[in-house]
Amino acid sequence: MGKVKFGIVVFPGSNCDHDSQYVAGHVMEQEARLIWHKESSLGDVDVVILPGGFAHGDYLRCGAIARFSPIMKDVVRFANNGGAVLGICNGFQVLTEAGLLPGVLLRNSSLRFICRYVNVRVENNATMFTAACRKGDVLEIPVAHGDGNFFAEEETVQKLVDNNQIVFKYCTKEGDVSDEANPNGSRLNIAGIINEAGNVLGLMPHPERAADPVLRHTDGQAIFQSIIQSFLGVDATREPILLERR
Amino acid sequence: MYRAKITVTLRKSILDPQGKAVEQSIHSLGYGTVENVRIGKFIELTVDTKSREEAERLTNDVCRKLLANPVMEDFSFVVEEED
Numbered sequence: 001m002g003k004v005k006f007g008i009v010v011f012p013g014s015n016c017d018h019d020s021q022y023v024a025g026h027v028m029e030q031e032a033r034l035i036w037h038k039e040s041s042l043g044d045v046d047v048v049i050l051p052g053g054f055a056h057g058d059y060l061r062c063g064a065i066a067r068f069s070p071i072m073k074d075v076v077r078f079a080n081n082g083g084a085v086l087g088i089c090n091g092f093q094v095l096t097e098a099g100l101l102p103g104v105l106l107r108n109s110s111l112r113f114i115c116r117y118v119n120v121r122v123e124n125n126a127t128m129f130t131a132a133c134r135k136g137d138v139l140e141i142p143v144a145h146g147d148g149n150f151f152a153e154e155e156t157v158q159k160l161v162d163n164n165q166i167v168f169k170y171c172t173k174e175g176d177v178s179d180e181a182n183p184n185g186s187r188l189n190i191a192g193i194i195n196e197a198g199n200v201l202g203l204m205p206h207p208e209r210a211a212d213p214v215l216r217h218t219d220g221q222a223i224f225q226s227i228i229q230s231f232l233g234v235d236a237t238r239e240p241i242l243l244e245r246r
Numbered sequence: 247m248y249r250a251k252i253t254v255t256l257r258k259s260i261l262d263p264q265g266k267a268v269e270q271s272i273h274s275l276g277y278g279t280v281e282n283v284r285i286g287k288f289i290e291l292t293v294d295t296k297s298r299e300e301a302e303r304l305t306n307d308v309c310r311k312l313l314a315n316p317v318m319e320d321f322s323f324v325v326e327e328e329d
Contacts, residue, residue, distance in 0.1 A: 061315055104317040111263050151318060
């Protein structure tokens, strides 16, 4: 069986690049290669991951400088041609700065850096990033960010709702989307959104940090598994990934 | 040569929790009449252009493309002649 080729962009200050490569390459047994941000071409890849971290020190604004790294021209071209792009945390911020996703990630309403497990509910499982999930599934995945407070103009948010572009929402363990389950003040508890074309996903939680069974949390595998299924077919599923935990 | 002095602020419609925290701190100092604290950025840069108009246009471009994100920020600037 073929393998999905993941390309993980490395900016100066990225710190989840190797985790993403480890999960895609070692845990999920696909091809995974790091791509330095000064490269002008992504090369032969199926999926691009913009990883978490603090690209260029998050100077000016999160993602504002990374967005002009040389590789980003090819990332934008790749995305506009329908290529799959996954932005995790800082990667999500880069995608909004690059205009590949709408809105912006503001400072957490608490002004605190939040580093803990949260629950997110799958709002839309008709995407290549969530195809292995059921709608309403609750995934327990960690967040680690200071600027994760999703904001967009009211009409933009409405468009996200109308087009079913909200993929993940912060929720309680039971799956209730409530204020108390919102860690950072995000509009409508938004934890992850997809572009209109359905090939660019950004999310604040870190699926790559909850994918290796050694860490006891494996819900993050759902996202990697979804991508793999979308490229290779459902038969590529090695085992049921969403174990009944509750 | 012109020196541009740029101010970037969060748009009025956006809650500024940092400003709020500082405001509370000012209040606890006893300055109860201080309100609406907003925190922004100040950026200075030199542009080597012949005319002031050109310097303003260039500064405006840089602000629009990089220094401010229009989704959440407004910017303003003044351009001064420099030796």
